[in-house]
Amino acid sequence: GAVVSQHPSWVICKSGTSVKIECRSLDFQATTMFWYRQFPKQSLMLMATSNEGSKATYEQGVEKDKFLINHASLTLSTLTVTSAHPEDSSFYICSARKPGLAKLSYEQYFGPGTRLTVT
């Protein structure tokens, strides 16, 4: 299998505080993980690509100092939303690429998502 978990599944925080979201690959090692953001009734937008042991690659328009990504191990990537504001409220979804499948390397396994509400 290829299971990806996220924690927490739901979080409420006050404006100005920081919140950390964890993404774990439970039964495989993931050298590459991806973070997406999904606004209500909209599609997923890629925020950044997280590579184990190196800096994340952010998409254009995503503030790297606001959305801190750390991929410290082959099974864990974290997204920290710093100094959160109400406009950061969204559904954050991570995915992980399972290595070793050359022809299918474009398949990503998605976590269940984390709903962030900033009050």
Next chain:
Amino acid sequence: AQSVTQLDSHVSVSEGTPVLLRCNYSSSYSPSLFWYVQHPNKGLQLLLKYTSAATLVKGINGFEAEFKKSETSFHLTKPSAHMSDAAEYFCVVTPSNFGNEKLTFGTGTRLTIIP
């Protein structure tokens, strides 16, 4: 550059009738194409994928899709809808060139099943 257009934002069908969710793509490279399903407040589940093998792809839960290069389409179908099929469906494209793994998502189609 690549893009995906899901032609219908909302589709309603009666239980037991066929489902058709339309998707057109644009890609500078030979694409890999996917359909994902998302149930409310859940992550995404892969339904099926096309990666330059057979053009008619069969997925889980009775879904299938046909890659038509001449029409740049990858429509999702199911012969008989079930209540549990009610969800949001995303068509996704990625170029097949090495090293590029970015997925481009369509805007989604919400499928409603009428009892």
